[in-house]
Amino acid sequence: xxxxxxxxxxxxxxxxxxxxxxxxxxxxxxxxxxxxxxxxxxxxxxxxxxxxxxxxxxxxxxxxxxxxxxxxxxxxxxxxxxxxxxxxxxxxxxxxxxxxxxxxxxxxxxxxxxxxxxxxxxxxxxxxxxxxxxxxxxxxxxxxxxxxxxxxxxxxxxxxxxxxxxxxxxxxxxxxxxxxxxxxxxxxxxxxxxxxxxxxxxxxxxxxxxxxxxxxxxxxxxxxxxxxxxxxxxxxxxxxxxxxxxxxxxxxxxxxxxxxxxxxxxxxxxxxxxxxxxxxxxxxxxxxxxxxxxxxxxxxxxxxxxxxxxxxxxxxxxxxxxxxxxxxxxxxxx
Amino acid sequence: xxxxxxxxxxxxxxxxxxxxxxxxxxxxxxxxxxxxxxxxxxxxxxxxxxxxxxxxxxxxxxxxxxxxxxxxxxxxxxxxxxxxxxxxxxxxxxxxxxxxxxxxxxxxxxxxxxxxxxxxxxxxxxxxxxxxxxxxxxxxxxxxxxxxxxxxxxxxxxxxxxxxxxxxxxxxxxxxxxxxxxxxxxxxxxxxxxxxxxxxxxxxxxxxxxxxxxxxxxxxxxxxxxxxxxxxxxxxxxxxxxxxxxxxxxxxxxxxxxxxxxxxxxxxxxxxxxxxxxxxxxxxxxxxxxxxxxxxxxxxxxxxxxxxxxxxxxxxxxxxxxxxxxxxxxxxxxxxxxxxxxxxxxxxxxxxxxx
Ligand SMILES: Cc1ncc(C[n+]2csc(CCOP(=O)(O)OP(=O)(O)O)c2C)c(N)n1
Numbered sequence: 001x002x003x004x005x006x007x008x009x010x011x012x013x014x015x016x017x018x019x020x021x022x023x024x025x026x027x028x029x030x031x032x033x034x035x036x037x038x039x040x041x042x043x044x045x046x047x048x049x050x051x052x053x054x055x056x057x058x059x060x061x062x063x064x065x066x067x068x069x070x071x072x073x074x075x076x077x078x079x080x081x082x083x084x085x086x087x088x089x090x091x092x093x094x095x096x097x098x099x100x101x102x103x104x105x106x107x108x109x110x111x112x113x114x115x116x117x118x119x120x121x122x123x124x125x126x127x128x129x130x131x132x133x134x135x136x137x138x139x140x141x142x143x144x145x146x147x148x149x150x151x152x153x154x155x156x157x158x159x160x161x162x163x164x165x166x167x168x169x170x171x172x173x174x175x176x177x178x179x180x181x182x183x184x185x186x187x188x189x190x191x192x193x194x195x196x197x198x199x200x201x202x203x204x205x206x207x208x209x210x211x212x213x214x215x216x217x218x219x220x221x222x223x224x225x226x227x228x229x230x231x232x233x234x235x236x237x238x239x240x241x242x243x244x245x246x247x248x249x250x251x252x253x254x255x256x257x258x259x260x261x262x263x264x265x266x267x268x269x270x271x272x273x274x275x276x277x278x279x280x281x282x283x284x285x286x287x288x289x290x291x292x293x294x295x296x297x298x299x300x301x302x303x304x305x306x307x308x309x310x311x312x313x314x315x316x317x318x319x320x321x322x323x324x325x326x327x328x329x330x331x332x333x334x
Numbered sequence: 335x336x337x338x339x340x341x342x343x344x345x346x347x348x349x350x351x352x353x354x355x356x357x358x359x360x361x362x363x364x365x366x367x368x369x370x371x372x373x374x375x376x377x378x379x380x381x382x383x384x385x386x387x388x389x390x391x392x393x394x395x396x397x398x399x400x401x402x403x404x405x406x407x408x409x410x411x412x413x414x415x416x417x418x419x420x421x422x423x424x425x426x427x428x429x430x431x432x433x434x435x436x437x438x439x440x441x442x443x444x445x446x447x448x449x450x451x452x453x454x455x456x457x458x459x460x461x462x463x464x465x466x467x468x469x470x471x472x473x474x475x476x477x478x479x480x481x482x483x484x485x486x487x488x489x490x491x492x493x494x495x496x497x498x499x500x501x502x503x504x505x506x507x508x509x510x511x512x513x514x515x516x517x518x519x520x521x522x523x524x525x526x527x528x529x530x531x532x533x534x535x536x537x538x539x540x541x542x543x544x545x546x547x548x549x550x551x552x553x554x555x556x557x558x559x560x561x562x563x564x565x566x567x568x569x570x571x572x573x574x575x576x577x578x579x580x581x582x583x584x585x586x587x588x589x590x591x592x593x594x595x596x597x598x599x600x601x602x603x604x605x606x607x608x609x610x611x612x613x614x615x616x617x618x619x620x621x622x623x624x625x626x627x628x629x630x631x632x633x634x635x636x637x638x639x640x641x642x643x644x645x646x647x648x649x650x651x652x653x654x655x656x657x658x659x660x661x662x663x664x665x666x667x668x669x670x671x672x673x674x675x676x677x678x679x680x681x682x683x684x685x686x687x688x689x
Contacts, residue, residue: 039599040526063496063532064463064524092462095497130392130443132421132591134461273672304676306665311392311443312656316680323683 009187015157016046016122016178019164020084022194024054027082030168033060034069034086043088044124044183066096070121074104077119082168090125090177091137104173105148120167124180126218126269127318130311131180137308138217138270143175144247144279150199151246153177155220157188159244162197170199179218202250204257208237211328212257214280215267216243219319223267226324233325236332238265246276254283255290262295263331269318272302296334299327339539339551341583344558347611349620356558362627368409368557369618370635372401375425376615377639378434382441385647386592391441395422396588399555402614403519403582405429406560407487410568416455416477416486418470420463422519422586423489427456434646439653445660446653464494467503467516474507474514474571485513485571487564493524495538504579508545513571515564516579519554521586526599542579554582555614585612658684 010018023030032047038061041048051059062069066087073083087093093100104117127136143151152167152174154160160178167174205220206227215223220242227238239257243250258264264284266277277300284290284298301319309317344353351357379398386394397404404425411417411430419427424437431454440447440459450456457473460466470488477484494500495518507514518538522529535541542549550567552559560582567578587605589596596602609616622628662669662677669677 035524036526038526041598043525043594061527061531064493064527065496065498067498068496094462095499132393132395132443132461272676304661304680305672306661306676309661310445310447313443313445313658313661316658316661320683326683 005191005193007189007191010157010190011184011187012154012157012160012178013044013046013183015161015190016164017048017050018190019161020047020050021053023084023165023168024050024058026194029080030082030084031058031060031076032084032086033062033073035062035064035088037061037086042086044180046086046122046178066092066094067099070096070099070104073119073121074099074107074117077117078107078115083119084168085119085121087121087123089131089135090123090139091134093121093123097142100143100149100173101146105146108172109148116171117173118171120164120174120176122164122176122178124183125177126179126181127308127314128181128218130314133310136311136314138268138303140177140246141270141274141276144276145274149173149175150248151175151177152199153179153217153244153246155179155182155217155242155244157190159197159203159242161190162195163199163244165194166196166199169196174199177217181218182221185221197244200245200248200250202241202243202245202253204239204253205242206238206240208239208261210236210261211238211263211265211332212261213238213240213265213267213324213328214243214254215240216246217269219267219269222319222321222324226321226328229321230325230328234329234332236328238328249279249283251283251287254280255287258284258290259293262293263334264294264298265324265327265331266298266300267302267319267324268300269303271305272300273305275302277302296331299331301327335540336536339537339549339581342550342552342559342563343556344562345556345617345621347617349617349622349624351621356562359562360558365618365622365627366632368405368561369622369632371405371409371429372557372615372618373635374639374642375401375405375428377636378428378437378643379425381643381647382438383588383592385438386441390651391438392443394441394592395590396592397422397425397586399585399587399608399614400519400521401425402557402560402617403554403584404489406557407517407564407580407582410561410564411487412484414453414455415484415568416457416470416473418457418466418473418486418488419459420466420489420491421459421461422491423459426489430454430456432456434643435649435653438646438650442650444653444656464490464497464499464503466490467494467499468506470514471503471507471510471512474512475510478510478513478574483513483572485515485568487515487517487568489517489519491524492518492520492522492529492538493527493532494518495541496532504541504545504547504577507577508547511574511576513574514577515567515571516577517564518579518581519584520581521584523586523590523600525590525594528600538581539579547577547579549579549581551581551583554584555612555617557614557618
């Protein structure tokens with residue numbers, strides 16, 4: 001019998017902590033490893049209290065080496081463990097890139113399915129928190145381009161918990177990107193019990209028939225704000241879609257929304273060239289009914305093709321509500 | 335292994351000279367010079383922590399406790415040698431010629447802050463751990479190829495020894511006999527992770543053995559041990575006798591960065607013991623007092639330092655607004671069309687009033 005669900009008010013980082021606790025409690029094979037995840041509880045406190053509760057054999061402070069963390073996770077994963085590896089900041093995943101690209105993502109293919117790598121790599125990403133150099137990268141497209149790994153990005157506490165649990169239960173490697181800027185952006189209701197949010201499925205955050213806005217992660221609050229403002233200022237009704245999984249994209253949802261509105265604005269903080277917006281545009285192009293329903297060229301608001309700058313310039317690098325509203329008007333009045 | 339790599343000391347914590355062979359080198363002028371540099375570094379560091387608390391700079395990485403290691407090693411360089419620091423080594427860069435105002439601008443998140451004076455070969459601080467060991471090795475190989483006697487020094491922490499780049503750096507330097515000094519500051523922790531958890535090895539110096547280069551372990555809070563050991567390594571490199579790994583054993587009193595809370599992972603009362611017994615600045619003061627080198631001019635130094643620091647802070651705070659062209663103009667020598675178009679769009683968004 002099901003009892004009424006009780007809920008807690010959690011921030012995004014707390015909901016991640018909650019998910020990790022539930023997963024560790026439920027499955028003895030799951031363990032967490034990374035830099036400062038144990039005693040310190042993670043530099044953002046994602047693993048707070050877990051070392052005390054589950055011990056140093058399950059919440060493991062590793063030496064300072066990303067290739068080491070990811071490479072040993074791969075070895076554990078092919079041998080029955082379910083590792084959740086934390087990379088302290090997305091900008092420091094690069095020493096581990098070789099392990100992800102040449103092994104984690106292709107061991108299943110290479111062994112015709114005999115060896116598999118059910119592991120999750122969690123990492124905070126994105127700009128806007130005045131972090132030091134290199135701490136603010138948003139290179140998700142390196143990994144959506146990489147065959148054999150899923151890429152997931154929550155934008156709110158509810159999704160963060162459900163998506164993280166799904167990621168750990170997924171039989172394949174998942175890169176789980178946590179928008180640093182939203183870690184403590186506010187509390188939302190999160191069920192206390194275990195639940196999942198499916199991978200590969202986007203979510204309509206706001207219904208609308210005029211313009212589809214596709215975004216993820218820390219761009220979601222901007223998208224919603226732009227949509228609200230343009231609605232009261234100009235009466236334009238935007239449909240705001242949080243894609244949540246960047247590989248594989250939710251083709252069904254994108255198609256349905258584009259067919260309804262015929263107008264599209266895509267937002268990401270990552271650099272424009274090679275960004276995931278290019279794939280969304282291709283997907284629309286390749287889906288004839290969606291393409292033929294377009295009433296205006298697709299617009300996007302993205303970061304520039306420049307290194308994410310030092311923080312005195314990061315507000316200039318990042319997309320702004322004003323710019324999003326301009327693009328919405330452009331596709332609407334086209 | 336710790337017995338094969340004993341910690342070398344010249345002056346102990348009480349300020350007593352314990353290695354008499356250095357007696358004649360420790361002239362009053364020299365001692366005053368190193369003391370002044372250390373005091374400036376310490377006071378600058380404390381000021382930065384305060385500025386961060388007041389919101390006048392961003393996240394800051396303090397180095398208090400590591401002044402002897404940073405200042406002593408930097409003083410051993412010749413003017414046109416190379417320095418490859420990390421985000422924690424502004425005590426070293428300041429000593430080697432970086433300006434206070436630029437260091438402050440760095441912590442305000444401004445690109446100007448990365449720049450040393452034109453004639454100084456100071457690389458931008460490395461943020462990805464251990465990556466800089468290879469750059470220093472490469473720069474040193476280049477100097478060798480050019481036939482100069484310049485050397486490179488590279489700084490890194492205990493945690494850095496776990497990265498592949500550390501081992502690759504040592505191996506390349508060993509294979510090519512590069513004129514480079516690997517200066518490790520073993521401050522006991524990589525954020526929360528103690529050395530004992532970072533490695534099973536008892537020392538960092540012993541890692542040199544595997545690459546057949548010289549490894550030395552020193553008291554990193556004894557500025558004289560730091561200075562003379564580094565000087566030896568540098569001179570050896572200059573003569574074409576290859577790299578050295580120096581492990582300077584030290585301690586950071588403060589947090590890893592101003593966003594870190596060290597009480598989460600270590601007993602903070604250890605700091606008081608360390609301050610009393612091993613403090614690098616107190617040690618040289620004791621040495622001066624023990625040897626009749628302390629005079630009034632030493633007491634005035636604090637004021638001089640204060641003034642210099644305040645001037646730099648003023649200069650930082652009256653610096654012209656951040657130049658937004660910096661976002662676009664230096665990605666390539668000749669800006670390709672995607673960036674030019676994006677810049678144009680950016681300027682339009684700013685209402686065109688953005689030079
Ligand atoms: C490749 C990489 N991984 C992780 C980090 C995050 N990080 C910054 S400092 C630090 C600890 C470094 O410790 P150590 O090398 O001992 O130097 P210390 O900071 O103590 O001077 C970590 C993990 C980073 N900067 N680069």
